[in-house]
Amino acid sequence: xxxxxxxxxxxxxxxxxxxxxxLRNVDSSICNKWRDYYYYNETPLPCCCKIRTGxxxxxxxxxxxEYAKELVDxxxxxxxxxxxxxxxxxxxxxxxxxxxxNEALYNNVIHLNPQIRVMTQLxxxxxxxxxxxxxxLKEILEFxxxxxxxxxxxxxxxx
Ligand SMILES: [Zn+2]
Numbered sequence: 396x397x398x399x400x401x402x403x404x405x406x407x408x409x410x411x412x413x414x415x416x417x418l419r420n421v422d423s424s425i426c427n428k429w430r431d432y433y434y435y436n437e438t439p440l441p442c443c444c445k446i447r448t449g450x451x452x453x454x455x456x457x458x459x460x461e462y463a464k465e466l467v468d469x470x471x472x473x474x475x476x477x478x479x480x481x482x483x484x485x486x487x488x489x490x491x492x493x494x495x496x497n498e499a500l501y502n503n504v505i506h507l508n509p510q511i512r513v514m515t516q517l518x519x520x521x522x523x524x525x526x527x528x529x530x531x532l533k534e535i536l537e538f539x540x541x542x543x544x545x546x547x548x549x550x551x552x553x554x
Contacts, residue, residue: 406464410457417457426451432458442514452515456525459511466507467531473538476500480541491554494545501542504535 421433426444429451431437439458444451466473476497483489509532511525545551 420450424450429454473535504539
């Protein structure tokens with residue numbers, strides 16, 4: 396696997412370079428979840444292979460890089476949601492409506508973290524980390540944090 400680039404503008408190229416490898420591995424991997432994801436669009440759950448094979452680790456890296464890249468490509472959606480939040484952030488009734496309106500958008504970013512973590516070994520536990528370009532993710536992560544803050548508030552629970 397080529398090393399994962401640190402700049403978001405290079406992620407697309409990395410994805411293109413690794414796409415064939417990805418498609419080959421999807422079909423040959425003993426980890427069925429990648430086939431279920433690719434052919435039936437089922438969300439891959441964390442891996443429970445007793446021994447993680449290189450192809451399964453690669454498939455997970457690819458999946459997570461592509462996920463982050465797609466979110467960044469759609470960054471303007473999150474910036475716009477954040478701007479409408481900032482306009483109403485002192486009006487709690489309006490915030491509750493904002494939470495309702497933005498739940499689907501939040502579901503897209505539910506798995507986004509400042510870095511990608513890929514578990515490489517179950518016992519003893521070992522993980523590989525891929526740092527994502529923080530500047531590119533800034534507004535998306537801010538949207539996620541603001542949403543979580545209100546979605547899990549007592550106020551929203553009683554709304
Ligand atoms: Zn696996």
